Amino acid sequence: MKYFIGNWKMFGIPKSISILKKINSFYSIDKNRNKYKVIFTPPFTLLESYSQFFKKKYLSIGSQNCYQKDQFSSNTAAISSYMIKKVGAEYTLIGHSDNRAEGDTDVILKDKIKFALKNNLKVVFCIGENKLEKRKNKTFRVLKKQLKKALERKFNKKKIIVAYEPIWSIGTGRTPKAKELNKTIKFIKKVLKNIFKQNSPAVLYGGSVDEVNVKKFKEIDEIDGFLIGGASKSSKKFIDIIKNYYR
Numbered sequence: 572m573k574y575f576i577g578n579w580k581m582f583g584i585p586k587s588i589s590i591l592k593k594i595n596s597f598y599s600i601d602k603n604r605n606k607y608k609v610i611f612t613p614p615f616t617l618l619e620s621y622s623q624f625f626k627k628k629y630l631s632i633g634s635q636n637c638y639q640k641d642q643f644s645s646n647t648a649a650i651s652s653y654m655i656k657k658v659g660a661e662y663t664l665i666g667h668s669d670n671r672a673e674g675d676t677d678v679i680l681k682d683k684i685k686f687a688l689k690n691n692l693k694v695v696f697c698i699g700e701n702k703l704e705k706r707k708n709k710t711f712r713v714l715k716k717q718l719k720k721a722l723e724r725k726f727n728k729k730k731i732i733v734a735y736e737p738i739w740s741i742g743t744g745r746t747p748k749a750k751e752l753n754k755t756i757k758f759i760k761k762v763l764k765n766i767f768k769q770n771s772p773a774v775l776y777g778g779s780v781d782e783v784n785v786k787k788f789k790e791i792d793e794i795d796g797f798l799i800g801g802a803s804k805s806s807k808k809f810i811d812i813i814k815n816y817y818r
């Protein structure tokens with residue numbers, strides 16, 4: 572199964588649902604439909620209405636983050652996996668570099684994953700090195716640490732997807748070379764196999780994916796799909812990414 576996940580970040584108001592309706596219409600009649608899943612992560616303000624609208628449709632909805640506590644707490648503005656699940660969402664991103672930059676540590680992220688799984692959300696766990704770490708050849712060391720510190724063998728790996736998002740590639744138009752990306756995804760899968768002592772969960776790539784460069788990425792068998800930021804705000808671009816991937 573491949574995944575095309577659209578991360579809206581701080582974008583969207585109620586009527587932006589028209590973008591997702593167009594994508595869902597394409598998805599529901601696409602001949603390749605059974606080969607992939609389409610998931611969108613709109614902001615918290617839209618989670619309930621969008622989740623309810625797409626409940627019996629093909630497209631799935633998730634949140635962009637969740638708080639590291641179960642159910643309810645006294646943390647102002649915090650939103651738990653329990654609350655996300657109760658409004659109908661099915662997935663949550665965890666560990667996006669934006670949130671790591673705002674203070675999410677490996678310990679916090681592990682709690683987030685634990686409570687998300689407990690509340691029956693599927694987790695898209697984001698990892699990635701920054702520019703300096705890449706320049707210093709520390710990419711593998713950083714990725715291994717991010718995976719080992721936040722994931723545990725006892726977590727249900729069927730409910731976890733890992734998204735490799737090099738920070739230097741997010742929103743910059745810069746992407747890794749195909750050969751290099753292939754090696755990195757293989758390495759991530761090796762680490763994941765070691766953690767779970769069985770097959771690796773799906774590993775996606777994210778960072779400036781668009782309808783043109785997806786043609787380069789489709790040659791890399793190891794990639795199980797994409798986490799798409801900027802290009803997911805346009806139904807045309809998002810649909811073209813899927814079309815070009817299967818062309």
Ligand code: PEP
Nearest residue numbers: 741742777778779800801
């Ligand atoms: C992201 O923020 O997760 C992302 C991949 O963004 P973009 O596609 O815009 O680089």
